[in-house]
Every structure is written in C-alpha cells, then in structure tokens.
Amino acid sequence: MSPKEAIARFISTGDGDFEALALALFDWQRRQNPMLEALVEREPEHWWQIPAVPVELFKDIDFACFDLKKPHTVFHTSGTTVGRPGRHHSLDTELYDLGAPIQLRRRISGLPRRIVSLCPPAGGHSSLGHMLALFGTVEGYFDAAGGVSSEVWSALQKPCFLATTAFALDALFGQAGHAILRPESLVMVTGGFKGRRVRLDAPELYREIGRRLGNPRVVGEYGMTELSSQLWTDPVPAGELPGAFVAPPWMRVYTVDPTTGAALSEGEVGQLRFVDLANYWSVLAIETMDIGRVEPDPQGDRVWLHGRLQGAEVRGCSLSVEELLGRFSETE
Amino acid sequence: MDIERLRKMDPAGWGTGLSVENARVCWAEAVEALEQVDREPVEGRAPRRVLLLASANVFTVPLPWMALLSLRGVALRVTAARGLGEATRAMAAAFEGVEVQEWRGGDGEALKRAVAGVDAVMAFGSGETMAALRRQLPEGLPLLSFGPRYSVGVSTLTEPLAVEDLARYDSRGCMSPVGWFTDNPDLDLLSLTMAEAQQKWPRGALSEAEQVAIRARLVLAKMVGKLRTGEGWAILQLPSRFFSPDALPRVLQIYPSETIGQLDPRRMSTLAGRGPLPAAPRHCRPGQMQRPAASRWHDGIDVLACLWGRPFEEWKP
Numbered sequence: 077m078s079p080k081e082a083i084a085r086f087i088s089t090g091d092g093d094f095e096a097l098a099l100a101l102f103d104w105q106r107r108q109n110p111m112l113e114a115l116v117e118r119e120p121e122h123w124w125q126i127p128a129v130p131v132e133l134f135k136d137i138d139f140a141c142f143d144l145k146k147p148h149t150v151f152h153t154s155g156t157t158v159g160r161p162g163r164h165h166s167l168d169t170e171l172y173d174l175g176a177p178i179q180l181r182r183r184i185s186g187l188p189r190r191i192v193s194l195c196p197p198a199g200g201h202s203s204l205g206h207m208l209a210l211f212g213t214v215e216g217y218f219d220a221a222g223g224v225s226s227e228v229w230s231a232l233q234k235p236c237f238l239a240t241t242a243f244a245l246d247a248l249f250g251q252a253g254h255a256i257l258r259p260e261s262l263v264m265v266t267g268g269f270k271g272r273r274v275r276l277d278a279p280e281l282y283r284e285i286g287r288r289l290g291n292p293r294v295v296g297e298y299g300m301t302e303l304s305s306q307l308w309t310d311p312v313p314a315g316e317l318p319g320a321f322v323a324p325p326w327m328r329v330y331t332v333d334p335t336t337g338a339a340l341s342e343g344e345v346g347q348l349r350f351v352d353l354a355n356y357w358s359v360l361a362i363e364t365m366d367i368g369r370v371e372p373d374p375q376g377d378r379v380w381l382h383g384r385l386q387g388a389e390v391r392g393c394s395l396s397v398e399e400l401l402g403r404f405s406e407t408e
Numbered sequence: 409m410d411i412e413r414l415r416k417m418d419p420a421g422w423g424t425g426l427s428v429e430n431a432r433v434c435w436a437e438a439v440e441a442l443e444q445v446d447r448e449p450v451e452g453r454a455p456r457r458v459l460l461l462a463s464a465n466v467f468t469v470p471l472p473w474m475a476l477l478s479l480r481g482v483a484l485r486v487t488a489a490r491g492l493g494e495a496t497r498a499m500a501a502a503f504e505g506v507e508v509q510e511w512r513g514g515d516g517e518a519l520k521r522a523v524a525g526v527d528a529v530m531a532f533g534s535g536e537t538m539a540a541l542r543r544q545l546p547e548g549l550p551l552l553s554f555g556p557r558y559s560v561g562v563s564t565l566t567e568p569l570a571v572e573d574l575a576r577y578d579s580r581g582c583m584s585p586v587g588w589f590t591d592n593p594d595l596d597l598l599s600l601t602m603a604e605a606q607q608k609w610p611r612g613a614l615s616e617a618e619q620v621a622i623r624a625r626l627v628l629a630k631m632v633g634k635l636r637t638g639e640g641w642a643i644l645q646l647p648s649r650f651f652s653p654d655a656l657p658r659v660l661q662i663y664p665s666e667t668i669g670q671l672d673p674r675r676m677s678t679l680a681g682r683g684p685l686p687a688a689p690r691h692c693r694p695g696q697m698q699r700p701a702a703s704r705w706h707d708g709i710d711v712l713a714c715l716w717g718r719p720f721e722e723w724k725p
Contacts, residue, residue, distance in 0.1 A: 114631050137632070
C-alpha cells in the first residue's frame with residue numbers, strides 16, 4: 077500500500093497510526109523535494125519533530141513533490157495582504173476531497189444541502205470555494221470587489237447553510253435586510269479580518285447574527301490555503317461566540333515559542349503548527365502566523381485561537397496604519 | 409538650536425528599543441550631523457507651522473526637521489511616537505518653536521487636535537497609511553507623504569562596512585540596507601564582523617513578529633541558499649528572485665550583483681557603494697547609509713521647497 081493509500085484509509089476508517097503515517101509521508105516528501113531535506117537537522121522520531129515550513133514561504137517557493145509541469149490544482153491565498161499571493165500546489169485533490177466532508181459530518185449534523193455562499197466560487201484558485209462545492213449545491217453571492225450582492229437577503233428567506241467570511245458578513249450587515257433562519261439552518265463564519273477595516277469587531281459580529289438572521293446554528297471554520305484539512309467549532313446558538321476549533325484525527329496541532337521556534341508543553345499558548353496528512357503533495361508540516369492554545373486529543377486536537385502575529389511590515393522611519401489609527405495589541 | 413545641550417543628552421533611558429551602546433552611537437552621529445545642517449535660503453512663502461507625524465522605530469527622525477525648520481523660524485509640531493514622549497520632548501527643548509504633542513493615534517479627533525493651526529503635514533509610512541491619513545486630513549491641507557522605500561548596497565568585493573550600516577538602529581531605518589549585492593562574498597570575514605558588531609553594539613529587543621520573520625527567512629536560506637548565524641545576527645546568501653524589500657534586524661541578506669538591475673529606482677531610498685552607481689535618490693559610501701546629512705532633501709524631494717509652496721505629488725502606491 078502506498079503512503080497515499082494508507083493515509084486515505086486512515087482518513088476514511090481511522091485504521092492506522094498517525095505518527096507512523098506522518099513519518100513515512102515526510103520521508104517520501106523529502107526524497108521528492110530536496111529543499112525539505114535541507115531542513116532536517118536531526119532525524120525526526122515523532123510527528124512534532126518533522127520540520128515545519130513557515131506559511132509565509134508559500135509566497136516565495138512553489139512547494140511540490142511532483143513535476144510542476146504536470147496538470148495540477150493550485151490554490152492561491154486571498155489578496156488581502158500586500159505582495160505576492162501564497163500558492164499551494166497539488167497533483168490531485170483526492171485526500172482533500174475525501175477528508176473535508178468527513179470532517180464536516182464529524183462535527184455538524186443535519187446539514188442543509190443548499191449553500192448560500194459569500195465566499196469566492198469553486199473552479200478558480202480559492203480553496204474555500206473548492207471546499208464548499210464538496211458540501212452541496214452552492215448559490216454564490218460573492219462580490220470580488222469586496223462587497224456582497226443585496227440579492228442574498230432574498231436567498232436567506234429559506235433554510236440554508238450560509239457560508240461566509242467574517243469580512244463578507246460584516247459587509248452583509250452593512251446593508252439593510254433581515255432574515256428569520258431557524259436552527260436547521262447553519263451559518264459558517266471563516267477567516268479573520270487580516271488587517272482590513274470592518275464596521276464590527278468579532279464579538280459584535282456574532283451578536284449581530286442573532287439580531288439580523290434569526291436563530292440559526294453558528295459554527296466557526298478554520299482553514300487556510302496552505303492546508304488541505306479544516307478545523308470546525310461545535311455549533312452554537314445564534315448570538316453566541318463559537319469556542320474551540322477541532323482538528324480531524326489526520327491533522328495534529330502543537331504550539332512553539334515564537335521567539336525560538338522550540339516546541340511548547342501541552343496547553344501552553346504559542347505559535348500554531350499543523351501536521352496535516354492530507355497535505356500529501358506539498359508540505360506535511362506548516363507553521364502559521366496564528367497564536368493559540370492546543371488541547372491534544374487523538375480524536376481531534378482542540379485549538380483556541382488567541383490572535384495573529386502581526387507582520388513585520390512596521391519598519392523604518394515609517395508611520396504604520398496601526399500607529400495612525402491607534403490600533404495596538406500591547407498595553408501601554 | 410542648542411547643539412551643546414543635545415550633545416550632553418543620553419538616550420540610554422529613552423526606551424528606544426536599541427541597546428544602550430547602539431542608541432548612544434546613533435544619537436551622537438545624528439547630533440554631529442546637525443553641525444553641517446543645511447542653512448541655504450528657501451524660495452517661496454514659508455509656512456507658519458508644520459506638523460510632523462513621527463513613527464516609533466527610528467528615534468532620531470524628528471531631529472533634523474526640528475533643526476531645519478527652527479533655523480528658518482517655522483514652528484514645528486511633532487507628534488511623539490508611542491514610548492518616545494520623553495525623547496521627543498528632550499530633543500524639542502533644544503530648539504526654538506518646536507512643540508510636542510503626545511500621540512496614540514486613533515479617532516479623527518486626535519488628528520484634528522494635531523493639525524489645528526498647521527499649514528502642512530509631513531509623514532512617512534506605507535501606502536495604506538498615507539491613504540488613511542489623507543482621508544482623515546482636512547481637505548486642502550498639504551500633505552508631504554513619503555511612502556515606503558528601501559535601501560541597498562552594492563560592491564565588487566566583500567564589504568565589511570555593510571555590517572555597520574546594518575547595526576545602526578538595528579536595521580530599522582529606511583536607509584538601512586535590506587540587501588547587499590555582491591558576488592562571491594567572504595562569509596567567514598562577514599561572520600567575524602557581524603560578531604564584532606554584536607559585541608560592540610549589541611542588538612536590542614526584538615518583537616515576536618520580527619523574530620518569527622527572521623526564523624522564516626532562515627528556513628528559506630537553508631532551503632535555497634547559504635546561511636551563517638551567531639548570537640544576535642545572521643547572514644543569508646540568496647538567489648536574486650528571493651530579494652525582499654523588508655529589513656530584518658541584524659540580518660545581512662546578500663544577493664548576486666545582477667539583482668541591482670531588477671530594482672525600481674523609484675522605490676529606492678539610498679544606494680551605497682564605491683565608484684559609479686545606478687540612479688537612486690541618495691548615494692553614499694558603505695558605512696554611511698544610516699548617517700544621512702541634516703539635509704532638506706528626502707527621497708529625492710526638496711522637502712523645504714515643497715513646504716514653501718513648490719507643487720509636489722502626494723505619494724501613490
């Protein structure tokens with residue numbers, strides 16, 4: 077059985093050992109991609125010792141364990157940050173397509189098949205759009221200019237699975253409109269604000285769901301272009317903030333000290349690293365810019381997000397937007 | 409301008425984020441530059457009061473502007489960057505007509521207070537910052553906006569003085585080299601020089617974001633280039649296509665000399681080197697990048713002439 081077949085079986089049935097699969101996959105990836113070999117300072121014996129690639133490097137390097145000249149899928153990061161987008165290449169999306177619906181059904185029951193999406197559509201370079209298309213029939217109301225079509229309000233008058241980024245939801249609430257969704261409907265909120273200015277902060281945005289959309293269940297989704305698996309919160313009633321994000325069993329999460337990169341003890345707040353077996357064709361271990369706390373659980377690590385490390389753009393004799401607008405995270 | 413008073417000041421307790429040794433060197437050099445401050449008359453109509461929005465990272469930024477404007481009888485209001493209130497007030501006390509306003513940014517009211525009674529505003533920042541500032545300023549108020557620029561050095565031989573340029577202000581000035589372009593660098597010599605600089609002017613505190621960015625860059629170098637590291641410093645040798653305009657504290661990033669041909673001079677601030685050099689707003693010799701003259705020019709623009717009424721274009725990304 078090839079490493080990919082073994083991972084597919086693990087995702088489908090749970091048969092297999094995460095650590096053995098992770099070490100075997102890394103061994104395969106480093107042989108396919110000598111750049112990963114260069115990161116090995118000592119042989120990994122455990123899954124958390126597998127060298128992690130900083131997510132920022134997906135902007136600089138096309139990571140691939142296959143010939144990039146072959147036809148393949150490439151997802152791009154959204155253009156909300158300055159500079160080149162990150163690119164995630166996969167020869168196929170079999171493990172992604174297998175895992176995403178399984179993970180969703182593990183976390184949420186009674187899903188409406190009708191999806192009202194304020195996210196980018198499938199078929200382009202959006203991994204989010206690709207994921208949603210796996211879950212049902214998508215009615216898209218995404219506006220590439222950053223707004224939201226006002227027609228979405230009439231689409232919300234029937235039971236649905238509303239999939240939205242936090243930014244698009246803020247834009248939706250900037251419009252006049254009201255819906256009375258019932259608990260069989262679900263609102264999925266994903267993504268942060270990535271430094272973009274919005275009308276509502278996160279707690280107020282979730283409270284506004286209760287005020288403007290009725291009483292649907294609300295769930296948070298955590299995913300990123302550079303990963304092939306997603307984390308979901310448990311559903312909460314409208315108006316409440318979702319809690320911890322839960323990873324699938326084929327993805328493990330741990331934290332490192334942002335200053336040194338050294339792994340932290342269980343439960344310590346630090347920079348999040350993900351080891352995702354579904355990242356078969358690119359890089360198994362990813363270091364993010366997110367800060368959080370992890371409660372390990374082989375059935376699904378639970379992750380509490382604490383925020384995001386700000387980029388190092390603040391430099392030189394330049395006044396930053398943060399300075400101009402008085403947005404500082406540290407206490408003064 | 410009371411230059412003796414400035415000379416006696418000790419920036420050690422100013423919370424500059426730099427090591428005491430580095431802060432003292434940078435301060436002494438910035439004060440020394442005032443001895444040759446540009447005193448040439450400016451054509452046009454002088455403004456009565458100018459606002460300078462200062463940032464937190466380079467603590468001496470307001471100093472030459474205080475001198476240039478004060479000497480010409482123009483009142484200057486400086487917003488003290490976070491954590492640098494004491495430093496800015498101390499500097500201002502050595503000049504006539506300079507006032508300091510505490511500044512935490514925030515709502516339009518804070519800016520309204522800062523711009524009350526001023527004839528022009530000067531600010532340095534990202535394109536996004538300049539756009540946000542323009543939106544908040546009263547219509548018609550001139551804004552001399554200086555967008556992001558980067559500086560580089562170029563040399564045929566290994567240039568140990570690049571290390572000094574990198575060490576001053578812990579590489580945070582926009583005149584600090586984000587890259588050095590040279591072929592076949594002597595990494596052993598540069599490593600030795602970086603270690604000596606760290607001993608002489610230890611690196612100051614880094615933010616978590618800076619440390620994470622440095623670690624990411626080291627991973628890149630391991631994968632596609634060469635890497636030398638020591639306590640408080642790193643040297644990366646990378647192919648041209650990985651050129652980044654972002655400076656990282658005490659990280660010397662070396663690229664092939666051909667890289668210089670790929671850069672847009674309109675995005676450049678300072679170019680250091682010896683002999684003939686490609687176009688850039690400012691040229692200097694290695695070791696002088698972060699020691700600019702107290703000049704009326706910035707990024708190729710005669711700032712005083714613009715404040716005195718010469719038309720100028722606001723920064724566009």
